[in-house]
Amino acid sequence: MRILVTSDTHGDSGSLRRAILAQPNADIVIHLGDGGEDVEKVRFSFPNKTFLQVRGNCDWGSSVPETGEYMAGDRKLFFTHGHMYGVKSGDYTIITEARSRKADIVLFGHTHKPREDYEDGLYIMNPGRLSGWEPTYGIIDITEQGIVLNVMKLP
Numbered sequence: 741m742r743i744l745v746t747s748d749t750h751g752d753s754g755s756l757r758r759a760i761l762a763q764p765n766a767d768i769v770i771h772l773g774d775g776g777e778d779v780e781k782v783r784f785s786f787p788n789k790t791f792l793q794v795r796g797n798c799d800w801g802s803s804v805p806e807t808g809e810y811m812a813g814d815r816k817l818f819f820t821h822g823h824m825y826g827v828k829s830g831d832y833t834i835i836t837e838a839r840s841r842k843a844d845i846v847l848f849g850h851t852h853k854p855r856e857d858y859e860d861g862l863y864i865m866n867p868g869r870l871s872g873w874e875p876t877y878g879i880i881d882i883t884e885q886g887i888v889l890n891v892m893k894l895p
Contacts, residue, residue, distance in 0.1 A: 741812055742766040745878035747821070747849025748869035749775030750798065755870040757782045759877045759894055760789070766879070768812070772849035772867070773821030774798040796821035796850065809841065812882050818843035822850035822866070831864070838862060845880065845887065854878070856889040865889050 744766035771779045773796025795802040807820040818838045825834035838846035845863040854868035854876045867878030875894040
């Protein structure tokens with residue numbers, strides 16, 4: 741299973757569309773906030789994909805939840821924008837929350853800094869940002885052999 745992870749599009753729905761087109765094998769698209777309207781602009785162009793999203797600190801007036809969980813096979817993903825967990829100051833709080841939810845993978849944005857990591861049984865990913873200069877997104881491959889995280893530059 742391949743999952744496309746995006747964040748911080750900040751009105752750049754074109755980059756979101758390009759990321760989805762660059763990953764045709766991704767069945768699931770997760771948007772981690774700050775660009776909820778961008779998801780609404782592109783989702784109907786991709787009816788065969790499942791879209792999951794949370795709201796970020798710049799998604800004013802959105803009724804989308806601030807956190808989400810998703811079971812990808814037998815792997816649990818916990819995802820959020822990150823501002824509620826103070827990720828610009830460190831990752832202790834968000835990692836503690838992910839562990840309390842028994843997540844295998846934690847996803848967050850907000851910092852605009854890409855990250856892929858593994859720490860004591862927990863996979864950690866920040867896909868960076870899809871807006872601005874050198875946009876990035878994340879890919880998660882979940883197979884019987886394990887989990888692989890990759891941060892990619894948008895072509």
